[in-house]
Amino acid sequence: xxxxxxxxxxxxxxxxxxxxxxxxxxxxxxxxxxxxxxxxxxxxxxxxxxxxxxxxxxxxxxxxxxxxxxxxxxxxxxxxxxxxxxxxxxxxxxxxxxxxxxxxxxxxxxxxxxxxxxxxxxxxxxxxxxxxxxxxxxxxxxxxxxxxxxxxxxxxxxxxxxxxxxxxxxxxxxxxxxxxxxxxxxxxxxxxxxxxxxxxxxxxxxxxxx
Numbered sequence: 001x002x003x004x005x006x007x008x009x010x011x012x013x014x015x016x017x018x019x020x021x022x023x024x025x026x027x028x029x030x031x032x033x034x035x036x037x038x039x040x041x042x043x044x045x046x047x048x049x050x051x052x053x054x055x056x057x058x059x060x061x062x063x064x065x066x067x068x069x070x071x072x073x074x075x076x077x078x079x080x081x082x083x084x085x086x087x088x089x090x091x092x093x094x095x096x097x098x099x100x101x102x103x104x105x106x107x108x109x110x111x112x113x114x115x116x117x118x119x120x121x122x123x124x125x126x127x128x129x130x131x132x133x134x135x136x137x138x139x140x141x142x143x144x145x146x147x148x149x150x151x152x153x154x155x156x157x158x159x160x161x162x163x164x165x166x167x168x169x170x171x172x173x174x175x176x177x178x179x180x181x182x183x184x185x186x187x188x189x190x191x192x193x194x195x196x197x198x199x200x201x202x203x204x205x206x207x208x209x210x
Contacts, residue, residue, distance in 0.1 A: 007073055007081055008035065010066045013088040014097055019069060022051060030054055032063065032070040035086070037077040038137040039180065040105035045080060046179045047099055048137060079103075122187045123150040129184045130157070134177055145177060148194055155181055155188050159195040 010018070022028045031051045038048040054070055057063065061072040073081055084101040118125040127147045134145050148156040157177065178191035 006064050006066075007062065007078055007084075008064070008066075008071060009083075009085040010069075010071070011085065011087040014086045015066055015069060017088065017097065019067075022069070025051070027053075029068075032057060032072045034061070034072045034074070035077070035081065035099075036074045037080050039133060043104050044179060044183070045101060045103070045105060046137075046177075049097075050143075080105075118185065122185060123147065125185045126150055126155050126181055126188060129181055130177075133180055133184070150188065153187060153189045155185075155191045156194050157191055159193060 018033055022031050022033075025031060030053050032054045034048075034050055034052055034057070036048045038046045040046065052072075054063075057072050058074065060075040062075065062078055063070050063072045065071070080103045081101065083103065084099055086097060086099055089096050089098040118128060130145050130147055144160045146158050146160065148158050150156070181188055181191050
């Protein structure tokens with residue numbers, strides 16, 4: 001594929017990191033990276049990123065190759081990811097991967113679904129955001145999040161299902177979960193993952209799509 005015709009750009013550093021993550025899994029050469037728009041908060045998109053076997057991709061996913069890495073983008077996310085760049089995070093406080101996207105949510109996207117009527121203690125507000133906005137999104141690839149505690153503006157969450165043990169959980173957290181919670185609950189300024197990612201057996205791609 002001509003690089004100029006690709007939907008997504010992946011920097012050399014980001015591609016190296018993703019391939020390193022993929023290499024730790026059984027049958028690594030059969031796995032594709034799936035990147036999708038998970039939702040929208042204000043003027044920013046949130047994202048879902050996981051690995052799944054190539055033979056389990058949806059028929060309408062758009063697949064492009066970045067070196068030896070197949071990258072699948074669901075048809076509904078193609079327009080809003082065109083021109084985006086997946087790169088190594090420049091934020092030293094949040095190492096990992098990040099997405100620079102020239103596109104922003106349209107009024108239609110922002111208006112989808114009834115607005116949240118958040119009330120009550122901050123922890124209850126965060127839990128409502130997790131249950132109504134985050135979990136329905138990450139459930140598409142077998143993930144689930146739960147609130148552990150909120151202390152001094154920091155929400156502590158535990159990831160389960162497909163997100164537990166996933167090498168790309170940091171992207172799900174920073175580009176999806178944290179973005180959504182911080183935008184929805186102003187009293188929260190940071191989200192920390194307290195998951196034990198060393199437990200579980202390759203959960204994230206085995207449960208991703210059936």
